[in-house]
Amino acid sequence: MANYIVTSNRLVGYDPGDVITDADLEGANIDALIEAGHLSTQSAKKPAKTKTIETED
Amino acid sequence: MATSVYLSNPVVTINSVALTDQCTSATLNYVLEQLETTSFGDTARKYGASSIVSLENNSVEVELYQSYAASETEATIYGLVGIQTNIVIAPASGAASATNPIYTLTGAYLETHTPINASLGELSTVTLTFTGGKLTKAVS
Numbered sequence: 001m002a003n004y005i006v007t008s009n010r011l012v013g014y015d016p017g018d019v020i021t022d023a024d025l026e027g028a029n030i031d032a033l034i035e036a037g038h039l040s041t042q043s044a045k046k047p048a049k050t051k052t053i054e055t056e057d
Numbered sequence: 058m059a060t061s062v063y064l065s066n067p068v069v070t071i072n073s074v075a076l077t078d079q080c081t082s083a084t085l086n087y088v089l090e091q092l093e094t095t096s097f098g099d100t101a102r103k104y105g106a107s108s109i110v111s112l113e114n115n116s117v118e119v120e121l122y123q124s125y126a127a128s129e130t131e132a133t134i135y136g137l138v139g140i141q142t143n144i145v146i147a148p149a150s151g152a153a154s155a156t157n158p159i160y161t162l163t164g165a166y167l168e169t170h171t172p173i174n175a176s177l178g179e180l181s182t183v184t185l186t187f188t189g190g191k192l193t194k195a196v197s
Contacts, residue, residue, distance in 0.1 A: 008128035027143040028073040032136030037128045
């Protein structure tokens with residue numbers, strides 16, 4: 001099952017940045033939504049890992 | 058007392074995309090094709106019967122303001138020509154209820170789109186007619 005990122009504020013029920021699947025879009029034409037810029041097939045980027053370094057004064 | 062309906066904020070969704078704020082008119086036609094059931098002995102034409110369910114022949118006509126901006130009217134509609142999609146229309150936003158039925162036309166077909174429809178001094182609009190599809194009405 002493919003995942004999509006919502007990229008517009010017009011997709012009903014979702015906000016930009018939401019990750020949804022085919023099942024969430026039952027009946028909708030997904031290719032047309034991608035072509036129109038409402039969805040992206042790119043996977044969401046993981047937040048960069050942060051490392052805390054303690055330094056001694 | 059008679060009541061009249063003034064629709065100021067109906068909901069129009071095409072292919073799961075909210076286009077209410079671009080829409081200026083919407084007409085949903087719910088049609089069950091008329092089948093003649095007149096037979097010998099009848100003295101008047103008859104159509105349909107309790108045991109006969111004819112084909113639906115529904116259609117939706119919407120008028121939208123044209124916009125070529127990202128994710129707006131043109132981008133949303135262009136890719137729908139020649140394929141089936143879903144249309145959702147309701148008298149008002151909010152949950153489905155007896156006084157706010159939500160109509161969903163599943164599998165409606167868009168044959169024609171007019172990407173350019175411009176006249177000097179007027180806002181550009183597009184009129185779309187979706188045909189076919191199965192209509193459902195949700196009241197809860």
